[in-house]
Amino acid sequence: MKARFSYKSRFLLSKPFIFSFPMSSLDIVDFSNNYFSATMHNTTAKNNCFDYVFIGLGASNCLILLSIIKNNIMVDKKIAIIDSNNKKDNDKTYCFWIDNGADMHQDLKHLISYTYEFAKIDNGIAQNISTQPYYCIKSIDLYNAVLQQIAQNNIPFIISTVDQIEEIAPHYKLITNTDTFFANQIFDSRPPSLNLTKKSDIFLHQSFYGLHIKLINNKLPVDVFNMMNFDVEQNEYTQFVYTLPYAENEALVEFTRFGVDKMDINYGKKILHQYIQQNYGNYEVIAEEIGCIPMTTIHTEKSPFKGIIHTGARANLIKPSTGYGFKNMYNFAERITHSLKKNPTNTLHQLHLNSKFRFKLYDHLLLIILFKWPYWGKTIFQSLFKNQSVKTVFLFLDEKTNLLDEIKIFAKLPILPFIKALVIYMSQFISKNQLITVLLCSFYLMLQSFIPQFATLFGNSTMIIGMLLIGLPHGAVDHLLMKNPSFKLIDFLIKYVLIMCVYFVLWQILPGLSLFIFIIYAAFHFGESELEEMNTVIAPYIHLIASFLIGIAILLFIIFTHLNESIGVITNINGLYFVKNYTLFLNAYQLPIIIVAASIYLLLFVYLKKINSFLLIILLIGIKMPLLFSFGAYFIGQHSAVAWKHISSKLNIQHWALFKKAMPFTIGAVLVFMFIVYSANYLQPAPLEQFYPHFFIFLACISLPHIILMHSFYKKYHYN
Ligand SMILES: Cc1cc2nc3c(=O)[nH]c(=O)nc-3n(C[C@H](O)[C@H](O)[C@H](O)COP(=O)(O)OP(=O)(O)OC[C@H]3O[C@@H](n4cnc5c(N)ncnc54)[C@H](O)[C@@H]3O)c2cc1C
Incomplete structure (x- = not known):
């Protein structure tokens, strides 16, 4: 990918707004196709005009950028990336499971830090998942890889916060805290505003407090990760510990809560400390990871503007019931490049990853349960993993099971909370x-x-009760309907x-x-x-x-x-x-x-x-x-x-x-x-x-x- 201006340094990030190339070089930008003619009245405006602007250099936009660079598209397009953060911190660890040798694995393997071929749930035996291992990528490695690639491709990285986007048809104006930019198309990964507008919507937090630790006395099997260990107090939430060994004596151990309330950090520290002490003995802290992922049924609408493409969490790519979204973001990035290859001026803003209705329903039901009766969470997850292999659960979470598989899965789960949740779910459609x-x-x-001999009796009795309770009464309050000061009940009744x-x-x-x-x-x-x-x-x-x-x-x-x-x-x-x-x-x-x-x-x-x-x-x-x-x-x-x-x-x-x-x-x-x-x-x-x-x-x-x-x-x- 080549842009028509030179890029000097990728880390000129000390000032709040920095173009990573000398302004003079911008003068060579060729606007021969005359776009933005309406808005470009001076050189400064011209300098700030782009074909594509990526808002945010987080997981989703990083994966899109990697994909378009790999596929050699958007060559000769003028691209910019704007992020309010300089992306120099390792703020997350992205984990996912994928078939060995799948495209995603091939494309990202140079970034993968850890691979686990065994998964353990609670204190059960480690299950072999070598055909579909669990991988971890440190976010800093992803950011650095993309920053390096964009540097090579002369794409500027602008540190600025986008406050507003205005449509100046057929283009867009991005107003940031430092400057104004113009773009033909925008990939917007700003976190969506998740407002509870529908009564039926659920919003929970998956909050966690994690420690990257060094064990003093004990050792861990390096290829076994523990997905959920419920040996911690539940405290009216669903709480568990997740352990990713980094080395025999090193691990990321995270105390996680699914709940209406975010975890208090001091509480998280206390519980995690007890857990580590009990399970691994003394330890040293190398780093801390604190985070929160929304688990919600709130659906962010697709962008109504042709040139604004929602990405990442904003494109509903995080699975509500698990908080996993990285694999979806990879697949979405592939869809975008595929679409761009076919037709660059297409309706990218309409792109979305299809999720079948029944999987949305399962997610919704689980969220209702975690919201209404959070103490059920532990029992549900434990019986899920007790009765199903990790592979089957992964398949289910990937929404790749068929209806029969799902019936088998649900048949072995506690049915009562799901029935109650279904009634609550249905009540949004019917009273x-x-x-x-x-x-x-x-x-x-x-x-x-x-x-059949009881059917008519039941039908007749139900009819009589129904008529007495509601059929007749609904017409027996007519005297209240048109009351006015001259209303006389007796006249009314006579008429x-x-x-x-x-x-x-x-x-x-x-x-x-x-x-x-x-x-x-x-x-x-x-x-x-x-x-x-x-x-x-x-x-x-x-x-x-x-x-x-x-x-x-x-x-x-x-x-x-x-x-x-x-x-x-x-x-x-x-x-x-x-x-x-x-x-x-x-x-x-x-x-x-x-x-x-x-x-x-x-x-x-x-x-x-x-x-x-x-x-x-x-x-x-x-x-x-x-x-x-x-x-x-x-x-x-x-x-x-x-x-x-x-x-x-x-x-x-x-x-x-x-x-x-x-x-x-x-x-x-x-x-x-x-x-x-x-x-x-x-x-x-x-x-x-x-x-x-x-x-x-x-x-x-x-x-x-x-x-x-x-x-x-x-x-x-x-x-x-
Ligand atoms: C701590 C944590 C751990 C996670 N771990 C996993 C995991 O292991 N596996 C998994 O599948 N999913 C995981 N997720 C869920 C999901 O994959 C991530 O949240 C992912 O980062 C979402 O990608 P995104 O691009 O939507 O947002 P982000 O990665 O958050 O990127 C958004 C970017 O936009 C920038 N930005 C925001 N507002 C503005 C603005 N106004 N102007 C300019 N820039 C702006 C931000 O600085 C940020 O760089 C995790 C989430 C969290 C929070």
């Missing part, structure tokens, strides 16, 4: 009531397959009951029209609460249309996935028997209508850019259940629960208080229903199923005034 609904439906389906009665009479006279009206307003009402739940801000008229479309899609989906049952219920309603004549016709259109309903629903999600995954799950599970339970699961588990939540939060009334306020009207509704069933049974005794039509009409009647009130309620709170 408690949604989870309960899914569990109840799954349980019903299980009963249906194995003990409410009057609407119900008129509609009930209509059902008796014109059942077909009543059914049609019911489907239209129920669809609108269901859709309205779904939209509210999605918290979408759209124009009022689109809101009306979208509400109706979502609701009709839900209803059609439920009805047509249970077509014959639906026809059965409808034809049992007095005056609607004629619908039976259309059975063949409706059956012919069953599949297309299901597809249309599902498509309307999915297209609306695409349009609104939001998806309600629980709704999809519940509708799909419902296919396997009878109509009543399928509708009940949606009506109670989703619709009523969601509406209840809206009422409770918008009126600022706690659930229990709201439930108590709903109680008189819930009881009233139950009494009315019992009266209808009793009268119908008195007139014409029949089995329970025969009452479904009555239940249906009853629901339709009490829904009409409720829907009118809920619409005004949503309108009031949504747009005001």
